[in-house]
Amino acid sequence: MADFAEPIYPLEKAELIRALATGHGRALIHAERFGTENLREEILDAALFPKVYDMQCNGHGEAWLARLCEAAGLVESFVSQDHGIAGDLDLRCGLLGQFALRGNATARAELRELCRYDEKKDWLPAAGEIVEVDGEEGFLFAADRAGEALLKHPGYWGAVYLASLLDEKAVEGRAMAIMDRESSRNPNIAAFREAVLEHEARMNAKPQRPPTPTVVEVIGQILASTKRVPRLRNFGEKATRKERRKVAALDFTKMERVPLENYLCYFQRSGFPEFREEYLPLLQHPEERVRWLAQVVLSHHAEPQVRRAAYEALARGELASFVRLLRSSGSAEDLEPLLAAIGAPESLADADEAHDVVGALYDLVNDHAKVNLRVIVRIYESSPCRVCRYKAVKLMAEHSILPQWIAEECLNDAYDDTREMAAKYLGVKRKF
Secondary structure: OOOOOOOOOOOOHHHHHHHHHHOOOHHHHHHHHHOOOOOHHHHHHHHHOOOOOOHHHHOOOHHHHHHHHHHOOOHHHHHHOOOOOOOOHHHHHHHHHHHHHOOOHHHHHHHHHHOOOEOOOOEOOOHHHHHHHHHHHHHHHHHHHHHHHHHHOOOOOOOOHHHHHHHHHOOOOHHHHHHHHHHHHOHHHHHHHHHHHHHHHHHHOOOOOOOOOOHHHHHHHHHHOOOOOOOHHHHHHHOOHHHHHHHHOOOHHHOOHHHHHHHHHHOOOOOOOOOOHHHHHHHHOOOHHHHHHHHHHHOOOOOHHHHHHHHHHHHOOOHHHHHHHHHHHOOHHHHHHHHHHHHOOOOOOOHHHHHHHHHHHHHHHHOOOOOOHHHHHHHHHHOOOHHHHHHHHHHHHHOOOOOHHHHHHHOOOOOHHHHHHHHHHHOOOOOO
């Protein structure tokens, strides 16, 4: 199967719709070069209802969506809600903030109208966007609304991040100086100020992380565990080989599910101190998490038995397991089977499966001194996740193998860090 190559513009509609979800820069390039005929509904839908894979990690890409809305002539329709559909409020606030930053007075007014405490969600919408748009004056407005919510709903956490947001825009301590000045004449500001001070006190009083337990203590924690033990993978990574051998000597074949998971977690970042054949049956354990952890641990081992297990997983249709187990055991002759497996049309159709596979691909190529461009471009093209795509581009840039067309496309990517890196790599000014 042919490797991925530079997109041919104008793009087919199916390619555009996919790029609207993944955030590839080609969607914006097409919109700005060739217009958005027959695509306005899809752009509006993306602006109303998030298509992003894992928004907590990827964000909404509001600046990118705002440029697409501008290219499609949808700004006024979006701001005035001519579409008659409310959409996702968090995304709406983000886009209104972008339009307000570009001088849209209606968007600015709408942000202030939306900035009202939602008791059901314990949330003050649009507060951060108002600070971004209007600086100190916006901070006063949002802090007043937050303080009002605090006085009416004592359990509200108070949007205390607004103080840090203003300090980042202005200078450290500016938010507190404003609150000191205004508190005597505004009880809402006074309540918000107290919430910020209480939050800072709690953060400063956080107990220090307990010391690393001894290997004897770790063994005791694993054997007695009824739930996941935190930081075990960190302990295993920092342990000496002698300490890891002591943990590995435990009879894992008699462990219940939770202790077994914790046992494997300890070796997650290092692999076992020595490979043993009796670890292989864990790859077909009835518990999914045990199987996954066994794959991750055994991916650190280069033994031929692990490579054979990889091909057995592929025969069962377990693509992510196949890729993961080749991480250390694979060789040059596995490249074509690997590319054929991940290149099959049905292989990465499901977003969660694709994310799992490309994560394993990244570990595979990142662990080899010579990064294979054909594999890493697959990650760039196939991942539904913008953070994973960024990591792929970063890896290509660090090894000076980043194709020019990908670098230029990344200038238009939905993910801020990807645009920033591409601009530095090409030695140009960031577009937005």
